[in-house]
Amino acid sequence: MGRSSKDKRDIYYRLAKEEGWRARSAFKLLQLDEEFGLFKGVKRAVDLCAAPGSWSQVLSRKLRVKISDGDGGSEEVRSEEVKIVAVDLQAMAPLPGVTQIQGDITKISTAQEIIRHFEGQPADLVVCDGAPDVTGLHDVDEYIQAQLLLAALNITTHVLKPGGTFIAKIFRGKDVTLLYSQLKIFFSGVTCAKPRSSRNSSIEAFVVCLNYSPPEGYVPNMSNPLLDHSYDVDFNQLEGPNRIIVPFLACGDLSAFDSDRTYPLKLDASREYQYTPPTQPPICPPYQQACHLRKNNLLAKEGSPSLPLDQALSSMQLSSQEQQSAPDTKQS
Numbered sequence: 001m002g003r004s005s006k007d008k009r010d011i012y013y014r015l016a017k018e019e020g021w022r023a024r025s026a027f028k029l030l031q032l033d034e035e036f037g038l039f040k041g042v043k044r045a046v047d048l049c050a051a052p053g054s055w056s057q058v059l060s061r062k063l064r065v066k067i068s069d070g071d072g073g074s075e076e077v078r079s080e081e082v083k084i085v086a087v088d089l090q091a092m093a094p095l096p097g098v099t100q101i102q103g104d105i106t107k108i109s110t111a112q113e114i115i116r117h118f119e120g121q122p123a124d125l126v127v128c129d130g131a132p133d134v135t136g137l138h139d140v141d142e143y144i145q146a147q148l149l150l151a152a153l154n155i156t157t158h159v160l161k162p163g164g165t166f167i168a169k170i171f172r173g174k175d176v177t178l179l180y181s182q183l184k185i186f187f188s189g190v191t192c193a194k195p196r197s198s199r200n201s202s203i204e205a206f207v208v209c210l211n212y213s214p215p216e217g218y219v220p221n222m223s224n225p226l227l228d229h230s231y232d233v234d235f236n237q238l239e240g241p242n243r244i245i246v247p248f249l250a251c252g253d254l255s256a257f258d259s260d261r262t263y264p265l266k267l268d269a270s271r272e273y274q275y276t277p278p279t280q281p282p283i284c285p286p287y288q289q290a291c292h293l294r295k296n297n298l299l300a301k302e303g304s305p306s307l308p309l310d311q312a313l314s315s316m317q318l319s320s321q322e323q324q325s326a327p328d329t330k331q332s
């Protein structure tokens with residue numbers, strides 16, 4: 001796909017580059033905030049599964065206060081009070097005011113590290129846009145996504161203050177009511193929200209969980225994500241009061257761009273289209289090795305023996321050392 005055709009096909013991808021967001025997902029959190037006012041009074045926030053960092057960018061831009069410098073201008077200051085922690089398995093390029101933890105959200109050590117960073121104080125807000133690598137097998141993908149959400153809920157029970165807010169990506173698959181029932185044990189308000197920038201063609205949505213209020217005597221425990229409560233596994237057949245339903249909310253009105261539509265490159269008559277490069281190229285993408293092998297014609301070809309992996313890897317290390325010593329190094 002050509003560079004400009006992706007801009008044409010995906011309006012939020014293009015707007016993200018124009019406005020300096022690292023990923024189009026930034027608009028999802030912005031639109032959720034427009035609907036729910038998520039950031040009011042938030043001083044400590046956690047971004048789970050944060051890479052490449054567009055949600056952390058939103059937190060950084062929205063939470064850090066602007067103070068007037070007295071000359072009519074304004075100066076952004078890093079408020080001592082605002083702390084943002086971003087967690088991901090992958091490394092991500094630094095962001096102002098955001099502390100990064102390269103770690104796994106299913107591990108208790110990650111929860112402890114977050115708490116250490118907040119000096120023992122609980123978080124006001126936890127967001128999670130986590131997604132596993134999709135396999136294309138819908139049932140498997142939904143299951144893994146559900147497990148990731150429960151891991152996020154688990155870590156949240158360790159770090160969130162009573163009354164706090166939790167936002168997480170959810171796949172509205174056939175077993176989604178089990179997740180709703182789990183969330184409703186911990187939060188008095190649970191809504192399933194679909195921002196306009198999330199494609200209608202995707203089963204993705206976001207649970208907005210307000211007012212964290214764990215059951216009395218609940219002790220956070222990473223090894224047991226599902227609480228054993230009276231939940232009938234045959235929930236799809238349930239009718240009436242036993243069925244777990246949470247309100248569904250489409251965020252944004254019809255004036256927002258439709259993420260499933262294709263838009264012309266020239267959006268407004270007064271402005272010519274100009275290609276904008278991505279805001280932050282990935283710093284250590286998992287496909288780096290494959291790109292290197294292809295670029296250097298090292299990929300195995302039909303009928304010819306492939307280069308042994310250790311040779312391919314050492315040629316890659318050599319090439320990255322050469323790149324680092326070159327004065328005009330560019331990230332590919």
Ligand SMILES: C[S@@+](CC[C@H](N)C(=O)[O-])C[C@H]1O[C@@H](n2cnc3c(N)ncnc32)[C@H](O)[C@@H]1O
Nearest residue numbers: 025049051052053054055088089104105129131
């Ligand atoms: C869709 S991306 C997040 C995009 C991000 N919200 C943004 O706006 O830039 C999903 C991320 O989940 C991360 N992830 C998946 N499983 C994880 C785990 N167990 N612990 C930490 N991060 C995880 C992946 O590494 C990936 O970076």
